[in-house]
Amino acid sequence: MWFVLGEYRITGRRAAEISASVERGVATGALPPGHALPPLRELADRLGVNPNTVAAAYRLLRERGVIETAGRRGSRVRARPVSTPRDQIRVEVPSGARDLSTGDPDPRLLPALAPAFAEAAAAADARPVLYGQEPLDAGFARLARAAFAADGVPAGPLAATSGSLDAIERVLAAHLRPGDALAVEDPGWGSLLDLVPALGLRPLPVAVDDEGPLPGEIRRALGEGARAVVLTCRAQNPTGAAVSAARARELREVLAAHPEVLLVEDDHGHGIVAPPPHPLAGTTTHWAFVRSVAKAYGPDLRVAAVTGDAVTLDRLRGRQRLGPGWVSLLLQRAVASLWRAGTPDLAEVARAYDERREALIRELAVRGAEARGRAGSTSGSRSRTRPARSPRCSRPAGARRRAPASGSARRPVSGSPCPLCPRTTSSPWRTPWRRRCGPRAGCVTTEAPGRVPAWRGSGPGPRRPAPPPRRPGSTRPGAHRAERHRRRWR
Numbered sequence: 001m002w003f004v005l006g007e008y009r010i011t012g013r014r015a016a017e018i019s020a021s022v023e024r025g026v027a028t029g030a031l032p033p034g035h036a037l038p039p040l041r042e043l044a045d046r047l048g049v050n051p052n053t054v055a056a057a058y059r060l061l062r063e064r065g066v067i068e069t070a071g072r073r074g075s076r077v078r079a080r081p082v083s084t085p086r087d088q089i090r091v092e093v094p095s096g097a098r099d100l101s102t103g104d105p106d107p108r109l110l111p112a113l114a115p116a117f118a119e120a121a122a123a124a125d126a127r128p129v130l131y132g133q134e135p136l137d138a139g140f141a142r143l144a145r146a147a148f149a150a151d152g153v154p155a156g157p158l159a160a161t162s163g164s165l166d167a168i169e170r171v172l173a174a175h176l177r178p179g180d181a182l183a184v185e186d187p188g189w190g191s192l193l194d195l196v197p198a199l200g201l202r203p204l205p206v207a208v209d210d211e212g213p214l215p216g217e218i219r220r221a222l223g224e225g226a227r228a229v230v231l232t233c234r235a236q237n238p239t240g241a242a243v244s245a246a247r248a249r250e251l252r253e254v255l256a257a258h259p260e261v262l263l264v265e266d267d268h269g270h271g272i273v274a275p276p277p278h279p280l281a282g283t284t285t286h287w288a289f290v291r292s293v294a295k296a297y298g299p300d301l302r303v304a305a306v307t308g309d310a311v312t313l314d315r316l317r318g319r320q321r322l323g324p325g326w327v328s329l330l331l332q333r334a335v336a337s338l339w340r341a342g343t344p345d346l347a348e349v350a351r352a353y354d355e356r357r358e359a360l361i362r363e364l365a366v367r368g369a370e371a372r373g374r375a376g377s378t379s380g381s382r383s384r385t386r387p388a389r390s391p392r393c394s395r396p397a398g399a400r401r402r403a404p405a406s407g408s409a410r411r412p413v414s415g416s417p418c419p420l421c422p423r424t425t426s427s428p429w430r431t432p433w434r435r436r437c438g439p440r441a442g443c444v445t446t447e448a449p450g451r452v453p454a455w456r457g458s459g460p461g462p463r464r465p466a467p468p469p470r471r472p473g474s475t476r477p478g479a480h481r482a483e484r485h486r487r488r489w490r
Helices: 015-028 040-047 051-063 114-126 138-150 164-175 190-198 215-223 245-256 310-321 329-341 346-366 479-488
Strands: 002-005 008-011 067-069 075-077 158-161 181-186 202-209 226-232 262-266 287-292 304-308
Touching (some): 008 040, 015 051, 051 067, 114 329, 138 287, 138 304, 158 164, 164 226, 164 262, 164 287, 164 310, 181 190, 181 215, 215 226, 287 310
Parallel strands (some): 181 202, 226 262, 262 287
Antiparallel strands (some): 002 008, 067 075
């Protein structure tokens, strides 16, 4: 059986076949991002299968990061599904404009690679790398450990991965299972936000300011069940935030109360930013610190140095042995050669990017566009995208907001305090306060004078009326609704 969706035909009799059919449509572009999928029962009727089979297929697609479900609004292809080619979702840059969303460094600030690879190739000719040898080059490991120690990262085992995202994926897969909650920066790196649903994880947004993630937001996410936290030390994407020493102390206090949480720190800006890192590594039992060379030495050098606790690194290297095996020692030796030669001058590179960023911020301010950021390049900063949902807003992006009644409290804007409580928002967009803060957090966001949100609790204004009495014989709230549902389907 088959079902025609637009011009694409969904086929299959089993959950795996149906999910594979939808995934093929997404991969080929026949089902573009945002395309609505048919309701579960309708698709089951057309395919002649049990609705549970279609439900299982949709569940598989959600776990793979292909689709998303929004309650009664149904299921649709994710805005950035894992199986969609990147060129189908990129923004076309008009003629004469410079694309700052690619994350590419300035080629003029990259070192010459020929001497480094000639040295690495000569070493490989003298002693070819064979199966079963140590997967880490001794020179690369020695220099990476020295750099970590100089920046205050605790000593631990070392590994090399194919970039920072490869390391983050392996660390998360080593500790988390589908359905686990993960605290991520909001706004954050698009590739990481794509990875989270692809692993079947549930993201919990954490707001950031110029000094990094807000401690209160981290505390809230951990209270909501986050089993891992992924943070950026400096040059945060897309805000350019850098964790300060004071903020690092506050974050350590929050994390120390949850030693079972996995902590992952991404230092992708090493070598191109001036602010020093203030690592949080070692605060929790399981942690990983990732440092990529892509920004300072070129994206094609797919090498990142990773350190962490013994259990995390053992799991990472064990899983790596079952896949690619190791990162090419030719690449590791070339990177080590660049480190020894001191090319390029990283201080000059960081100064050049700082000057460009400040110049761009000034020019934007002249044109009425507010911008900020403590670290990061402007020749190719990672893409800044508006999140699907603000961490302070329970309404999906794009939903229409009701205009406040006359005399009601004004909703705060970026960086301003709530008019009724000391809480502040760091979201760079105008968003209403999350309605659930309410009297439990000492904040009452009102839509009209003298009223409170729809939940019960202490605070000014009338309380919500008490729920209707239970029917005789019911044992729990809502039992009469369940009985009515059973009678309907008898």
